[in-house]
Amino acid sequence: MEKITSLQNQKVKAWTKLREKKERDRTGLFLAEGPHLIEEAMRQGIVETVITDGRYSFDGVQMVEAVPQVLKKLSASVSGVSCIAVCRQFTLPVKDPRRVLLLDRIQDPGNFGTLIRTAVSFGFDAVYVSEDTCDLYNEKVIRSTQGAMFHIPVIRATLSDTVRALQKDGFRVFGTSLHNAVSMSEAQESEKMAFVLGNEGQGVSPAILQLCDQSMFIEISGFESLNVAVAGGIIMYRYRGKR
Amino acid sequence: MEKITSLQNQKVKAWTKLREKKERDRTGLFLAEGPHLIEEAMRQGIVETVITDGRYSFDGVQMVEAVPQVLKKLSASVSGVSCIAVCRQFTLPVKDPRRVLLLDRIQDPGNFGTLIRTAVSFGFDAVYVSEDTCDLYNEKVIRSTQGAMFHIPVIRATLSDTVRALQKDGFRVFGTSLHNAVSMSEAQESEKMAFVLGNEGQGVSPAILQLCDQSMFIEISGFESLNVAVAGGIIMYRYRGKR
Structure with missing residues (x-):
């Protein structure tokens, strides 16, 4: 050696x-x-x-x-x-997806990695990330995924194109927003669902929200907002994949 | 000046x-x-x-x-x-609590701060932390709370004493564990509930689990575990305070 x-x-x-x-x-x-x-x-x-x-x-x-x-x-x-x-670097193939996560400009490596880990835990089939989401191969992202990045396709894409392609494929695409939104419990479950989570400070960009079929918010009691990885965890648990 | x-x-x-x-x-x-x-x-x-x-x-x-x-x-x-x-440094008073979070040896400042932020968001009344949980006044913890630390009592304590005191006060105390546990959806909601989350690597210590009335786990599809702040978010959302 x-x-x-x-x-x-x-x-x-x-x-x-x-x-x-x-x-x-x-x-x-x-x-x-x-x-x-x-x-x-x-x-x-x-x-x-x-x-x-x-x-x-x-x-x-x-x-x-x-x-x-x-x-x-x-x-x-x-x-x-x-x-x-x-x-x-690698990208796993997307196979017959039913649950998809979209990340719009996530900045914090820990949040990004945790969201990937959570997506795997709840049977999601793919994660699409905007071009300006932080680098998947950043060591903090890798560490936070705890190995989950090897179990789910993570694909860098133009999210507006991804939203349209998913809709064409029969997906109902949900934005996350406090405005013009239904509470998460009210959203209707369907066979193919996608969820867009947005930037830590600014949320999902308006252009993407406009493309979504509906927006949802998580019912909170006290404070004004949730950490994006926590919000993603609550949504992905509620609508977890059945496989 | x-x-x-x-x-x-x-x-x-x-x-x-x-x-x-x-x-x-x-x-x-x-x-x-x-x-x-x-x-x-x-x-x-x-x-x-x-x-x-x-x-x-x-x-x-x-x-x-x-x-x-x-x-x-x-x-x-x-x-x-x-x-x-x-x-x-300060500690807010605990008033007529119904929902309480207990943290057993949380190490990561980001996780600790995010859990405090989430507890406030979901109407929890107090957070008790074991002596060896990381310092509340660490700048990363403060930043992750996003100001929430000013809205909830965060109390350093010997958790075994806290569990017993809560039980005396009519609380049902839930551990989180994969063993001898019911799924989160099966757990029975009650007026006064407390939840113990544990160390990132080791979970809740056996001595504390033994004191708990019941343990719960979060139903996952694929991967072996969740980040503790995500797990806490899912539990606190499910059993959020009504105030």
Whole structure:
């Protein structure tokens, strides 16, 4: 096994750059940290190289051993990791969808990752995200998905096109808004449902809301608003997929 | 108005230390950033001093003007703020509670703050947190509450004592667990309900679960678990307070 002992190693320099979105976009690669995520990535066949301190070994993939400083440099974790994989970006195919989540300009990586995790938990079939939603391969997003990103298609798209395409396919598309909206309990359940959640500060953009079949709001008692990942969780639970 | 121009100023040094838990514990003070939070804090009468770059002014409280570098040093925000208040820690009184949230060793500040925000949104009356739950006055917690921490009592306690006291007061206390539990929809609604949410990795501790009247789980379709703030949101929505 190749052994890397220097931070000046050219590969280490190249891998470190993958912590930046620009370089991930350019190369189509990303970093996945820790044995759990690497196993999920291996199951998808997208792992190029695993860098490890020697404590982990994976079969059928190129392994590189590195000193702890190298892993520390590649990792976003403060507590340190024992293995990091260089992976190819991927998109799972959408199969016969019944429940779809649309994310309009979600900014916070934690919210984005949590929404993906929740979508998988409640049997959703796909997540479409606006071009300006934060990067799926941001390490905080990956960490927040807890591996769920390997179990659901996450597709970057022009949301107005997606809404129209879903409607053509028989979907009822719900916006989330406090104005001109029905309460979530009043919304009618149907076989194919899609829900649009919006930006943390501004909500769903008016142009998208206008395309939706209906808007819904979550009945709250006291405060003016909910965190978007919490709101998404409540909606996805209520209309969870049956599979 | 006093004007501070140097980072070496003794007050600036003392205030900067409030970014650390140890110093907050010692002094009983904390920092609140931005006009929205400061207004909420002023309504509670807990503001000692407001430090501003001159763009904001608040009546009936000691104001200090400072150069941007000072505000930047005090602030946890990367984008910078125009005003920061030094506030006294506080606990609102619990009044005739019907819905209570208990948090057992929540670690992530974002989760903690979001749970407080959601509790207010769904008409909960109090949040009790175990001694080892993260610090309420951590800036990430404060930011995630979005001001909600000024609208609900958040009380640090020995949770086993709290569970017993609530039960004595007629509360039905629900743990959250996948084992020996009923699904959330099956749980019986009652006038006084309390819910215990647990640590991100380990869930509610067995000793607390044992004290609970019943445990519940959220019906999921695909994945193994939910983020704790999402789980809390779904439960609190389902059993939201009626006031």
